[in-house]
Amino acid sequence: MKGFEHLQEELNQMKDEGTFRELIPLESAQGSRVTIKGKDVIQLSSNNYLGLTNHPRMKEAAEKAIEEYGVGTGSVRTIAGTLSMHEEYERKLAKFKHTEAALVFQSGFTTNQGVLSSMLNDQDVVISDELNHASIIDGIRLTKAARKIYKHVDMESLEEALKASSEYRTRLVVTDGVFSMDGNIAPLPEIVELAEKYDALIMVDDAHASGVLGENGRGTVNHFGLDGRVHIQVGTLSKAIGVLGGYVATSQTLKEYLIHKGRPFLFSTSHPPAVTAACDAAVDVLLEEPELIQKLWDNTKFFKDGLTKLGFDTGISKTPITPVMIGDDALTHKFSDELFKEGVFAQGIVFPTVPKGKARIRTIVTAEHSKEELQEALDAFERAGKTLGIL
Secondary structure (H helix, E strand, C coil), rough: CCCHHHHHHHHHHHHHHHHCCCCCCCCCCCCCCCEECCEEEEECCCCCCCCCCHHHHHHHHHHHHHHHHHHCCEEEEECCCHHHHHHHHHEEEHHHCCCCCEEEECCCHHHHHHHHHHCCCCCCEEEEEEECHHHHHHHCCCCCCEEEEEEEHHHHHEEEEEHHCCCCEEEEEEEEEEEECCECCCCCHHHEEEEEEHCCCEEEECCCCCCCCCCHHHHHHHCCCCCCCCEEEEECCCCCCCCCEEEEEEEHHHHHHHHHHHHHHCCCCCCCCCHHHHHHHCCCCCHHHCCCHHHHHHHHHHHHHHHHHHCCCCCCCCCCCCEEEECCCHHHHHHHHHHHHCCCCEEEEECCCCCCCCCEEECCCCCCCCHHHHHHHHHHHHHHHHHHCCC
8 A cells, every 4th residue: 555655664674773573472371481482481571560460369350340340331431431340449549559539541651641731731841850751751742831851860950950940830740660661760759859849749650660669569659658748649550460551649639630631531431340350459469468579579689680690781770670781772682582592581672662772671570480480581591692792
């Protein structure tokens, strides 16, 4: 079909440069091991931090919800798609997060878009860390607010931006809690101090901290003892929670405003009963099975230490997100392919997801992995690294 020639040219260039990748379908349930192309491999690329995608309590809750409520809701929340379980879950989530209210969106991506695009206008300014997630960047693009970008986790740069924006009605500082590509944690106590000093609001995207940091996985705000001092917490139900969706935990005022003004919320069908019930059960798992989080962190230390001893550069990570820095895009993909031959599925992350020259294999261990599996993976990294001259 004519009209797409320029797109095909760009795809061909990606193929020539070795950066074009096909989607890789899994042929099994998500877990510490998965089946890909008929091969059993260790999974190191999922966000399934706690292994909840197959937790029996959550599966049981989903099955029960389907039997009672069916497979869908048939409407957006604001017309006829709000079930009693939606509101019950949001109350439960708010209590868990120690906030006045919570509102669930269809994904973490649409949560950031909905919050930022609805609450800011040309009287406001948003001040964003330069390495914030793409969903934050796209949400900012949808606003009419002024934009200021501060250097990554640089508090002097943030303070300069705050000083230079005193004329705006609302100053909103936005940061990831855990940065998804490097695995480092935002210096939230310092950010909060600066925001309070300059009377700014704070929004934290805790997609990779929900279920991972804080008491029972409450996130970075709780991790740093800052409950009640952060205005907006965004999280995901699709990573450590193991299901699907995103949420904002905030004030009752902002929740009610988003119900009326948040376009992704207004114009998307609500979560099916099975999803809501499974997410609800996940909160109970977090509260009643804290040993899962402890095992996640034990596995994280074991794997990080092993990579470091082998001589790999794992960057500045302080979380289960552990990048293995390679640099060159094509070599990174070759390394990923070599790891697959060795029985490990670990995807390469290259430009434009990360800057040029910062390509890496991004690994995430989970609570499901055994030490034996992680040692097997480390052995595979060693062999692949030597084969390609990386080690």
